[in-house]
Amino acid sequence: MIVHPDIENYIHSLTSLPDPVLEEMAREGEARNFPIIGPAVGRLLVTLIQFGHVHTVLECGSGFGYSALWMALALSENARITCIETDEKNIERAKYYFEKAGQSHKVSFICGNALEVVPTLKQTYDLIVNDIDKEGYPLILPRLVERLRTGGMLVTDNVLRQGKVTGPASDPATAAVQEYNRLLAEADNLWNSFIPLRDGVGLSVKLSKKDKG
């Protein structure tokens, strides 16, 4: 990871969990060696939801629901989160945890490839989280921006790839993330910040034409 372990531990020491189910999920992640956003990025997602007017959330690559549950716990009772995930077994685990945390009424799951599913969606979202296979990042970006409301926020995980993005790409996933970050930076309707938290989090606000200047 790109943050010094002492700093990472210090941040974690200040990071309480809003629900004990998240701890159980983190243990499952560790046991399965399954990458999840972790508590510091979970808190960042909650911060965005609490600060902005977020009622509709889309997550692409929701795994077994860890990041989605962080967001659901912060959403108001009438807000909704839609999760797209290719692996049916992960969706089953996510449903189990959402039930346990009393958040099932806020979530709907779509089993499928986000690259195919997102273009079929009709509504726009206040917040979109992108955490699919990294090779798919450049392809999905225009589809996600289409589904983001003006003023909405696209959050992208792993934008710094443990720092590997800084040199010539040594693997296809890093090359794809470099391409994605370049597309973000060049988009005239996105305002980006790259946050060096955990594995790098991209925050991109969709601007209105008026804001482009």
Ligand SMILES: C[S@@+](CC[C@H](N)C(=O)[O-])C[C@H]1O[C@@H](n2cnc3c(N)ncnc32)[C@H](O)[C@@H]1O
């Ligand atoms: C890094 S994990 C997600 C972790 C989750 N966001 C969290 O922090 O709890 C990535 C997930 O995306 C799923 N995935 C990968 N490519 C996908 C795609 N094109 N469409 C939908 N899901 C995808 C994988 O099955 C995996 O569960």
